[in-house]
Amino acid sequence: MSGVLGTSVKRVDGRLKVTGAARYAAEFPLADMAYGALIESTIAKGRATHIDVQAAQDAPGVLGIITHHDAPKLHSVRMFPFGPAGQTLVPLQDTVIHYAGQHLGIVIADTPERAIHAASLVRVHYREETPLTTLKDELARGTTPPELPPTFNHIFGGSGRGNLAEGLAQAEVTIDQTYSTPSNHHNPMEPAATIAVWDGDQLTLYDSTQWIFGVRNTIATMLGLPQENVRVISPFVGGGFGCKCFTWDHVVLAALAARRVGKPVKLVLSREQMYTSVGYRPETVQHVTLGATRDGLLTAIAHEGISQTSEFAEYITPVGVLTGMMYACPNLITKHRMMPVNAGTPTQMRAPGEAPGMFALESAMDELAYALDIDPVELRLRNYANADPQSGRPWSSKALAECYRVGAERFGWEKRNASPRSMRDGDELVGWGMATAAYPVYLSPAAAIAKLFANGDALVQSGTHEIGTGTYTVMTQISADALGLPLEKVRFELGDTNLPKTPVTGAARTVGSVGAAVQAAASALRSQLIQMALADTASPLYGYSEEQIAVEDGYLSLAQDPSRREAYTDILARHGLEVVEAYREVLPQDANETDRERVFSGVNALRGPVTSKFAMYSFGAHFVEVRVDPRSGRVRIARFVGAFDAGRILNPQSARSQLVGGIVFGVGMALMEETLTDPHLGRIVTANLADYHVPVQADIPEIETLFVGAPDFHANPLGTKSVGELGIVGAAAAIANAVYHATGRRIRDLPITLDKLL
Numbered sequence: 001m002s003g004v005l006g007t008s009v010k011r012v013d014g015r016l017k018v019t020g021a022a023r024y025a026a027e028f029p030l031a032d033m034a035y036g037a038l039i040e041s042t043i044a045k046g047r048a049t050h051i052d053v054q055a056a057q058d059a060p061g062v063l064g065i066i067t068h069h070d071a072p073k074l075h076s077v078r079m080f081p082f083g084p085a086g087q088t089l090v091p092l093q094d095t096v097i098h099y100a101g102q103h104l105g106i107v108i109a110d111t112p113e114r115a116i117h118a119a120s121l122v123r124v125h126y127r128e129e130t131p132l133t134t135l136k137d138e139l140a141r142g143t144t145p146p147e148l149p150p151t152f153n154h155i156f157g158g159s160g161r162g163n164l165a166e167g168l169a170q171a172e173v174t175i176d177q178t179y180s181t182p183s184n185h186h187n188p189m190e191p192a193a194t195i196a197v198w199d200g201d202q203l204t205l206y207d208s209t210q211w212i213f214g215v216r217n218t219i220a221t222m223l224g225l226p227q228e229n230v231r232v233i234s235p236f237v238g239g240g241f242g243c244k245c246f247t248w249d250h251v252v253l254a255a256l257a258a259r260r261v262g263k264p265v266k267l268v269l270s271r272e273q274m275y276t277s278v279g280y281r282p283e284t285v286q287h288v289t290l291g292a293t294r295d296g297l298l299t300a301i302a303h304e305g306i307s308q309t310s311e312f313a314e315y316i317t318p319v320g321v322l323t324g325m326m327y328a329c330p331n332l333i334t335k336h337r338m339m340p341v342n343a344g345t346p347t348q349m350r351a352p353g354e355a356p357g358m359f360a361l362e363s364a365m366d367e368l369a370y371a372l373d374i375d376p377v378e379l380r381l382r383n384y385a386n387a388d389p390q391s392g393r394p395w396s397s398k399a400l401a402e403c404y405r406v407g408a409e410r411f412g413w414e415k416r417n418a419s420p421r422s423m424r425d426g427d428e429l430v431g432w433g434m435a436t437a438a439y440p441v442y443l444s445p446a447a448a449i450a451k452l453f454a455n456g457d458a459l460v461q462s463g464t465h466e467i468g469t470g471t472y473t474v475m476t477q478i479s480a481d482a483l484g485l486p487l488e489k490v491r492f493e494l495g496d497t498n499l500p501k502t503p504v505t506g507a508a509r510t511v512g513s514v515g516a517a518v519q520a521a522a523s524a525l526r527s528q529l530i531q532m533a534l535a536d537t538a539s540p541l542y543g544y545s546e547e548q549i550a551v552e553d554g555y556l557s558l559a560q561d562p563s564r565r566e567a568y569t570d571i572l573a574r575h576g577l578e579v580v581e582a583y584r585e586v587l588p589q590d591a592n593e594t595d596r597e598r599v600f601s602g603v604n605a606l607r608g609p610v611t612s613k614f615a616m617y618s619f620g621a622h623f624v625e626v627r628v629d630p631r632s633g634r635v636r637i638a639r640f641v642g643a644f645d646a647g648r649i650l651n652p653q654s655a656r657s658q659l660v661g662g663i664v665f666g667v668g669m670a671l672m673e674e675t676l677t678d679p680h681l682g683r684i685v686t687a688n689l690a691d692y693h694v695p696v697q698a699d700i701p702e703i704e705t706l707f708v709g710a711p712d713f714h715a716n717p718l719g720t721k722s723v724g725e726l727g728i729v730g731a732a733a734a735i736a737n738a739v740y741h742a743t744g745r746r747i748r749d750l751p752i753t754l755d756k757l758l
């Protein structure tokens with residue numbers, strides 16, 4: 001089929017979005033709605049000795065209040081990597097306080113304003129203890145996080161090979177540095193929101209989530225209901241970036257509230273609550289040691305990371321997850337540890353281990369390039385890995401050398417004078433930096449159903465998600481291509497647990513996993529329709545074989561004689577059928593029945609480079625120019641070029657949008673984004689978009705993205721690799737490296753704010 005795949009098809013849901021007709025979780029109009037507002041802890045550690053709800057109870061419009069006094073018993077649910085809950089702490093089961101912002105109850109009223117007002121009247125009495133506040137504070141105090149058991153560490157990408165001590169002994173040049181990244185928050189435009197509605201013991205949740213089946217499993221388990229009793233609907237999500245991958249407390253609180261008052265209850269988190277209720281990227285401190293020969297061959301890499309977690313749950317940000325696969329170095333160790341503090345549990349955010357980890361590794365590589373006086377691109381090429389250096393497996397595909405070459409050429413890298421502070425424009429210092437990007441190809445089992453109706457329209461359905469990345473559009477393209485129909489004849493539906501099962505829309509897996517299922521179902525339907533024609537004596541195609549038939553524009557025709565043809569609609573009409581349909585499940589090549597069961601029941605979703613016979617990754621190279629004002633320390637991004645190998649690109653426009661989004665996240669990570677916690681109170685002091693800076697239009701120059709590489713059919717039948725989280729990986733390092741080139745100042749602690757450059 002010509003022209004549908006690989007084309008910048010405009011968003012099929014664009015009109016719905018710009019006209020406001022696209023319905024997000026909080027926008028479902030239900031009759032007789034009530035509204036929830038959360039009661040939260042203002043202290044970070046201790047006990048709630050008494051919760052005085054009298055004044056709230058008496059406030060106008062209040063319909064009910066739930067606290068630990070009268071909350072039902074809830075079951076706990078496992079969290080990542082084994083389960084779908086955001087954290088293991090189940091709300092309202094006791095009076096122990098683990099972090100500021102912990103949910104202590106919910107007030108339900110007849111309007112949102114009255115609910116929020118009443119919640120403000122609740123008086124919580126505490127017995128306060130001194131909290132452990134942040135990773136860096138704890139390290140400064142001399143607390144040493146324990147070593148993790150190797151098996152646990154391995155799950156999170158801890159690895160090793162060769163003999164590190166020997167590798168370091170062989171080294172003629174060594175880099176040995178500590179890098180750190182702050183806590184960051186996702187800040188999607190749409191806050192978390194849930195509407196819960198009960199009909200007898202059937203619960204429907206309209207929820208803003210990246211994983212409807214995970215929400216269903218979590219809430220059913222917590223409430224002790226069979227999964228069939230819970231339906232989750234989520235047709236549009238206004239950004240997630242990881243904070244909507246798992247199910248957080250507020251969803252079950254909305255369900256409890258709706259049951260309590262016997263009405264639908266809507267609960268929308270405030271911007272401030274988004275800082276304490278749905279996870280965050282935890283602070284990391286990373287130690288990187290590189291050893292190399294004089295001619296730039298790596299002899300040793302050690303990458304050890306410590307990240308912050310809550311005091312009740314073990315969440316690791318695996319900063320070394322890409323370190324083992326990146327360079328052909330024989331001796332290596334990567335490992336991770338966790339520091340528990342009084343904060344909520346961290347979660348996935350924008351390439352969770354890869355982004356902070358590659359800031360450290362790719363900064364260290366730049367330091368090594370300077371120590372050796374070798375161009376940073378050349379240093380990376382000298383250590384280029386032609387197979388996965390950790391496992392020895394072949395790459396499914398790898399065009400990273402092409403990314404370096406094409407990116408450097410477009411950027412004009414050969415004109416760079418390598419000396420720090422050597423390039424100026426008027427008063428401004430000019431810096432050019434680069435770094436590598438990579439992201440694993442994760443694949444999960446997924447299912448889809450394709451239907452063709454008597455009028456010639458197709459409907460393809462799969463319970464996946466539209467988080468702003470273009471799922472509706474690309475799935476419509478895949479369906480139209482497989483069915484031989486024009487785009488306008490195909491409608492794609494998603495975001496409902498009544499639809500075929502899919503994994504979390506996270507870790508950049510949707511096109512490879514769900515797209516493969518959509519393609520399989522649509523191809524099966526097309527095949528079925530062709531077979532009906534071939535077997536039908538009334539068809540002009542009677543008696544031919546399937547390979548001889550082409551389908552285009554809804555017409556089946558004989559390839560060697562296109563005048564012999566008929567429409568899909570003729571076939572359905574002759575058979576008196578209203579609809580023909582085909583359902584397919586696709587499992588990644590190495591997945592088994594247990595994997596299918598785990599994904600389809602909303603337990604977990606991870607498959608990928610860990611288990612496949614190929615090492616599967618997307619790759620890229622970032623090149624950036626910064627301008628630094630030497631008097632104020634202000635850094636501006638002047639130019640950005642990213643060259644990427646993400647396999648086959650099905651929609652260049654939406655793929656580019658995701659990569660640009662990733663690079664913008666990288667600019668935020670490098671220069672602005674930082675969640676600050678009061679070291680005494682353990683409360684976040686930047687819980688708003690005035691104090692927590694994200695890049696705005698004026699911070700972002702023209703970003704050029706280039707696609708290199710070829711379709712990767714080892715990765716999946718569509719030939720795609722991962723796109724969504726690739727753009728951020730390495731972007732912050734490229735910027736930090738450019739800042740060093742401009743100023744001679746090596747900033748190893750993000751974000752690179754003015755004070756660090758003065």
Ligand code: MOS
Binds near residue numbers: 240242245506508
């Ligand atoms: Mo992504 S951090 O898996 O939404």
